[in-house]
Structure formats: C-alpha cells, structure tokens
Amino acid sequence: xxxxxxxxxxxxxxxxxxxxxxxxxxxxxxxxxxxxxxxxxxxxxxxxxxxxxxxxxxxxxxxxxxxxxxxxxxxxxxxxxxxxxxxxxxxxxxxxxxxxxxxxxxxxxxxxxxxxxxxxxxxxxxxxxxxxxxxxxxxxxxxxxxxxxxxxxxxxxxxxxxxxxxxxxxxxxxxxxxxxxxxxxxxxxxxxxxxxxxxxxxxxxxxxxxxxxxxxxxxxxxxxxxxxxxxxxxxxxxxxxxxxxxxxxxxxxxxxx
Amino acid sequence: xxxxxxxxxxxxxxxxxxxxxxxxxxxxxxxxxxxxxxxxxxxxxxxxxxxxxxxxxxxxxxxxxxxxxxxxxxxxxxxxxxxxxxxxxxxxxxxxxxxxxxxxxxxxxxxxxxxxxxxxxxxxxxxxxxxxxxxxxxxxxxxxxxxxxxxxxxxxxxxxxxxxxxxxxxxxxxxxxxxxxxxxxxxxxxxxxxxxxxxxxxxxxxxxxxxxxxxxxxxxxxxxxxxxxxxxxxxxxxxxxxxxxxxxxxxxxxxxxxxxxxxxxxxxxxxxxxxxxxxxxxxxxxxxxxxxxxxxxxxxxxxxxxxxxxxxxxxxx
Ligand SMILES: Cc1cc2nc3c(=O)[nH]c(=O)nc-3n(C[C@H](O)[C@H](O)[C@H](O)COP(=O)(O)OP(=O)(O)OC[C@H]3O[C@@H](n4cnc5c(N)ncnc54)[C@H](O)[C@@H]3O)c2cc1C
Ligand SMILES: Nc1ncnc2c1ncn2[C@@H]1O[C@H](COP(=O)(O)O)[C@@H](O)[C@H]1O
Numbered sequence: 001x002x003x004x005x006x007x008x009x010x011x012x013x014x015x016x017x018x019x020x021x022x023x024x025x026x027x028x029x030x031x032x033x034x035x036x037x038x039x040x041x042x043x044x045x046x047x048x049x050x051x052x053x054x055x056x057x058x059x060x061x062x063x064x065x066x067x068x069x070x071x072x073x074x075x076x077x078x079x080x081x082x083x084x085x086x087x088x089x090x091x092x093x094x095x096x097x098x099x100x101x102x103x104x105x106x107x108x109x110x111x112x113x114x115x116x117x118x119x120x121x122x123x124x125x126x127x128x129x130x131x132x133x134x135x136x137x138x139x140x141x142x143x144x145x146x147x148x149x150x151x152x153x154x155x156x157x158x159x160x161x162x163x164x165x166x167x168x169x170x171x172x173x174x175x176x177x178x179x180x181x182x183x184x185x186x187x188x189x190x191x192x193x194x195x196x197x198x199x200x201x202x203x204x205x206x207x208x209x210x211x212x213x214x215x216x217x218x219x220x221x222x223x224x225x226x227x228x229x230x231x232x233x234x235x236x237x238x239x240x241x242x243x244x245x246x247x248x249x250x251x252x253x254x255x256x257x
Numbered sequence: 258x259x260x261x262x263x264x265x266x267x268x269x270x271x272x273x274x275x276x277x278x279x280x281x282x283x284x285x286x287x288x289x290x291x292x293x294x295x296x297x298x299x300x301x302x303x304x305x306x307x308x309x310x311x312x313x314x315x316x317x318x319x320x321x322x323x324x325x326x327x328x329x330x331x332x333x334x335x336x337x338x339x340x341x342x343x344x345x346x347x348x349x350x351x352x353x354x355x356x357x358x359x360x361x362x363x364x365x366x367x368x369x370x371x372x373x374x375x376x377x378x379x380x381x382x383x384x385x386x387x388x389x390x391x392x393x394x395x396x397x398x399x400x401x402x403x404x405x406x407x408x409x410x411x412x413x414x415x416x417x418x419x420x421x422x423x424x425x426x427x428x429x430x431x432x433x434x435x436x437x438x439x440x441x442x443x444x445x446x447x448x449x450x451x452x453x454x455x456x457x458x459x460x461x462x463x464x465x466x467x468x469x470x471x472x473x474x475x476x477x478x479x480x481x482x483x484x485x486x487x488x489x490x491x492x493x494x495x496x497x498x499x500x501x502x503x504x505x506x507x508x509x510x511x512x513x514x515x516x517x518x519x520x521x522x523x524x525x526x527x528x529x530x531x532x533x534x535x536x537x538x539x540x541x542x543x544x545x546x547x548x549x550x551x552x553x554x555x556x557x558x559x560x561x562x563x564x565x566x567x568x569x570x571x572x573x574x
Contacts (some may be wrong), residue, residue, distance in 0.1 A: 013503055013523055017391045024388070035504055091366050092357070116502070119388050122369045124357040127325075131361035136434040137325055139354045142497070152438065157350040158449035159498065163438040177497040177502045183320070216366025216400045222392050225529070233546055236537065238553020243563035245537055246514075248572060249551045250479075254533035256455055256512040257479070257571060 003044035004055040005112040007037040009068040010119045036114025039174035040180040045076040061087040073192035074184035091217040096128035101205040115173040130171035137171040258293030262341040275347035277414035284311035289376035295426025297335040311417035318427040330430035348406040365400030372411035389526030448482040455481030462517020466494035471561040502527035516557040
C-alpha cells in the first residue's frame with residue numbers, strides 16, 4: 001500500500017502576521033508543517049506500518065519548504081519530493097496541477113491532504129487534485145480503515161458523520177481527530193538526514209510554468225482586521241444582576257432573541 | 258454570460274439557510290451584472306422556494322443524496338447550459354466538497370469562504386478571511402465562470418417575492434464510486450455550529466465533562482448550538498464536532514457566548530468575526546475580554562444558570 005502525502009509549509013499558528021503589499025511579510029516568521037497535514041502524514045505512516053509500502057511526501061514551495069519534508073521524513077515518511085517554485089504566487093488550481101503531475105510520477109494507492117492549509121484557509125487543493133487525477137475523494141476524514149483495494153472513511157458533516165466506502169486509488173483529506181500525530185524521534189531525525197530529497201522544477205513535470213502561476217484568483221489587497229477595542233466589562237459578583245445585563249444586551253443590541 | 262448560478266441544497270424538503278443566503282447575494286450579483294439568477298437542485302421541489310429568492314430557472318438532476326461525483330457531473334452540465342458568469346456554493350460540508358471539484362473540471366479558480374461579494378468592472382470581487390481571520394484578503398476571480406463559496410451567516414437571506422422558478426431537467430449522470438454506508442448522528446437534536454445564529458461555548462473553566470450541562474442548558478433555552486475550546490475537546494469532555502477555532506470550526510454567528518474560555522489566539526481565530534460576543538470569565542485579565550462586546554467578570558457556575566433562567570422567562574413572554 002503506497003501513499004503520497006501533500007504537505008504545505010506555513011507560518012506558525014501563533015505567529016503575528018505582518019503585511020507587505022498584498023502579501024504576508026515572511027521575514028522573521030517561523031514556519032511549520034500545516035497542522036492538518038500532520039494528521040494526513042501520521043495516517044499514511046500508520047498505513048505503511050500495517051501493510052508496508054512507501055510514504056512519499058510532496059511539497060511545492062520555495063527552498064525553505066525542504067524543512068517540512070525533513071520533518072516528515074524524521075517522523076517516518078520514506079521518500080520526499082520537492083517541487084521548487086513560488087507556490088505563494090500560484091492559486092489553488094495552479095498548486096493542484098503541480099501536485100497532480102507529481103503524484104502521477106510515483107506509485108500510489110492513497111493520496112493524502114490536509115482538509116485545509118493554514119494561512120490560505122482554502123480547503124481546495126485536495127478535491128482539485130482528485131478531479132485532475134479522476135479519483136474518488138473523501139473529504140474531512142476523522143477515521144480511516146484500509147481494506148483490500150478499498151477504504152472505509154468517516155467524513156465529518158454538519159452535526160453528523162457519514163461512513164463512506166471508496167475504491168482505490170483515492171484522495172483523502174484529513175481532519176483533526178483522525179489520529180494523534182507522533183513527534184520525530186532522535187533516531188528518525190538522524191535517519192532522515194540520509195534520505196535524498198528528489199528536487200524538481202515545474203518544467204521537469206512537463207507543465208507550463210505560465211499556466212501554473214497564472215492566477216485565477218488574484219489577491220488585490222491584504223489587510224489586518226480592525227483592532228477590536230473590547231467593549232464593556234462589568235463585575236459579575238451578583239449573578240442575577242449580571243444575567244439581567246446579558247439578557248438586555250442580547251435583546252437590545254445583539255437582537256438575537 | 259452575465260448570470261449567476263447557485264447550488265441550492267435541500268434539507269428536509271426545504272432550502273438550507275446557507276443556500277438561501279447564497280441565493281440572496283447571488284441575486285444581487287446578477288442584478289449588478291445584468292443577468293439572471295438560476296439555481297441547481299437535486300429536486301424540482303426546490304423551484305418554488307428558489308423562485309421566492311429570485312431564481313428564474315432551477316436546473317434539476319435526479320441525483321439523490323449528495324455524492325461528489327454525480328453532483329460534479331450534474332453541476333458541470335448545469336453550468337454548460339446556463340453559461341453563468343458566477344457560480345456560488347454555500348460553504349456547507351457538501352458545498353466545500355463540491356466547489357473545488359467543479360472548478361477543477363472547468364479549469365477555473367475558487368474564492369473560498371468569502372464574507373463579502375460584489376460585481377465590479379465586469380469581475381467578481383470577494384473578501385475572505387485568511388490566516389484564520391488574522392487578515393482579510395480581497396481577491397478578484399478572473400475565470401469564467403468565477404466560483405466562490407460563501408461563509409454561512411455572513412450574508413443575509415432575503416426573499417425577493419418571485420414566483421416559482423422554471424424547472425429545467427438535466428440528464429441523470431453516471432454512478433458514484435463512493436458509496437454511503439451509513440450516517441451517524443451522534444447527538445440527535447443538536448444544532449450544527451456552522452449554520453447556528455447563536456453559539457454558547459464552554460472552556461476548561463467548566464472543570465469537568467459533566468459540567469457541559471451548564472452550556473447545553475443555556476444553548477437549549479436560547480436556541481443555539483454548543484461550542485467548545487480545544488482544551489475541553491482534548492480532555493475528552495465533548496466531541497471534536499463542537500470545537501471552535503483554528504483547528505476546529507470557524508464560525509460567525511450573530512451572538513457568541515463564551516464561558517470559561519481564556520481566549521487563546523487559536524480560539525479567537527475561529528470566532529472573532531462573530532457579530533456580538535459575550536464573555537464570562539473569572540479572570541479580569543483573560544484575553545477573551547479584549548474582543549468581547551460585553552464582558553462579565555465572574556463565576557460561570559453562578560451566572561450561566563441565572564442567565565438560562567432569565568432566557569427561559571423572556572421566551573415564555
Ligand atoms: C496548533 C494549535 C491549534 C489550536 N487550535 C485550537 C482551536 O481550534 N480551538 C481552541 O479553542 N484552541 C486551540 N488551541 C489551543 C489554545 O492554544 C488553548 O490552549 C485553548 O484554547 C485553551 O482552552 P480554554 O480557554 O478552554 O482553557 P484555558 O486557557 O485553561 O482557560 C480556562 C479559562 O476558564 C476561566 N475559568 C476558570 N474557572 C472559571 C469559572 N468558575 N468561571 C468563569 N471562568 C472560569 C479561567 O480564568 C481561564 O481563563 C490550539 C493550539 C495550537 C498550538
Ligand atoms: N504548496 C503545497 N505543497 C504541497 N501540498 C499542498 C500545498 N498547498 C496545499 N497543499 C495541500 O492541500 C491541502 C489543502 O490546502 P488549501 O487548499 O490551500 O487549503 C493542504 O492541507 C495540503 O495537504
């Protein structure tokens with residue numbers, strides 16, 4: 001059972017965002033493996049531990065994105081492919097085209113994504129790749145069982161969960177709750193250093209860089225939200241008075257009752 | 258080429274609220290673009306309600322319950338017949354599953370989870386929260402059709418008073434490879450976070466799992482959904498479905514009440530766009546107060562039951 005896991009390298013969730021033009025100022029930002037991609041990676045490693053095969057991690061991004069691949073190798077991925085390019089200049093479909101072409105170049109049964117990348121907050125790339133490859137998809141998965149040529153996956157929907165069955169190869173996007181991602185061990189970190197990362201350009205994949213980077217969704221401006229100054233703060237020592245105050249607020253200001 | 262097509266989702270024989278919101282903003286975009294509003298639905302029964310929201314045509318394919326592949330094929334067919342300038346999906350689980358799939362088939366982009374939309378200079382312009390709400394991007398969608406998914410609760414749902422839309426039947430597309438085995442509804446009767454107008458959230462200040470009853474009681478009385486901080490989900494007090502924040506749901510209800518939630522940046526990421534925020538916390542320095550419109554410094558175990566009683570009384574009138 002071979003898996004490919006697409007991981008993106010994103011600013012730390014704790015980071016304060018600064019803006020330069022219509023982009024995030026990357027100077028001084030710490031980057032991490034996007035949190036949902038960690039669940040995707042962990043699941044692929046577990047599949048490998050159970051039924052053998054390779055876990056190939058793929059990232060499309062600038063030089064710094066190699067760190068994400070090293071981290072994944074240290075946790076248990078067996079192969080890594082880095083497609084170099086300014087992924088920040090591409091939109092989701094551009095990224096999906098790069099990843100679909102890369103995935104085609106390696107043997108695979110399962111293709112994993114995060115349900116959404118932190119930062120872009122799109123939730124687009126996984127299903128787009130599934131469409132480009134013509135594969136079935138199960139999105140926002142909280143539980144996965146891999147059987148003979150099929151998967152059974154639990155998909156989170158509004159206040160409920162669907163249990164779905166799909167033939168392989170298939171695309172799965174990972175939701176929190178799918179598993180508890182492991183940390184890299186010291187041994188893993190040492191071993192990861194010995195794995196050669198396969199580095200490619202967009203052109204190596206037989207793609208037209210102009211098409212990949214042709215934005216169909218163009219960011220015109222990027223702004224920080226207006227500082228909320230905080231509203232009224234009252235003492236709630238008298239619970240009944242406080243409850244009355246809240247109710248008044250809900251009725252007359254929020255108009256929610 | 259100036260119309261707007263909306264994916265209209267049906268639940269229990271009615272259009273979902275999020276779809277009614279998408280139809281409403283779709284109608285405004287169509288007016289601005291000088292085109293017609295149409296809808297796609299899985300059942301002709303949607304024609305009357307969609308008409309009230311301004312749809313002139315409803316494209317219908319007998320695709321049954323949601324499944325990615327048949328719906329993708331049916332929507333692509335509706336797009337090829339309607340030739341819209343814009344296609345909107347409500348940002349529900351199914352809308353978010355389908356929009357990128359349809360977009361990739363049509364080789365166009367998607368503006369995801371938008372909270373503002375306008376038609377200017379012959380283009381679709383959208384605003385969307387990025388970096389978990391730490392920034393807002395204004396984007397232009399250049400392809401035809403331009404696709405967007407709308408954030409539930411970010412747009413009003415307003416009827417336009419039209420008659421039933423004309424039904425256009427589409428051929429039923431091919432089989433789905435993905436089969437639905439079963440649906441689990443873990444907590445029957447509970448409202449989903451994404452579409453809720455009111456959310457009552459609890460944090461570690463609740464001290465233990467059973468105390469979520471304080472949150473549930475208020476949510477029930479006020480007609481809202483139950484939210485939770487990650488600390489409580491990680492502690493196993495409540496299901497992950499309820500988690501609000503960076504690694505949970507991003508919500509923007511009319512009213513968000515947080516009790517015993519400190520207001521960590523990852524929690525704020527999921528709820529700071531709520532229209533009205535009430536926080537109850539015993540620590541006057543808790544960061545949640547920085548974004549609360551009304552902050553109560555006090556003990557949730559005293560205040561929540563009192564508030565639940567007040568709400569019940571108010572509703573009884
Ligand atoms: C990558 C990453 C992603 C994350 N994603 C999320 C996410 O999606 N959602 C999320 O919520 N968190 C998330 N977190 C965790 C976040 O950093 C916080 O740890 C978490 O939100 C804290 O939960 P809490 O407010 O319930 O608990 P605490 O921070 O422990 O706060 C409890 C609060 O309760 C108050 N309190 C105690 N007793 C009472 C009482 N009797 N009456 C009133 N108030 C009382 C205390 O004053 C305190 O402010 C994430 C963290 C990381 C690193
Ligand atoms: N540049 C990238 N390289 C590799 N994988 C990516 C990249 N961008 C997005 N992905 C994958 O696609 C998922 C969804 O991303 P997004 O559509 O941006 O929210 C992420 O969780 C990753 O699994």
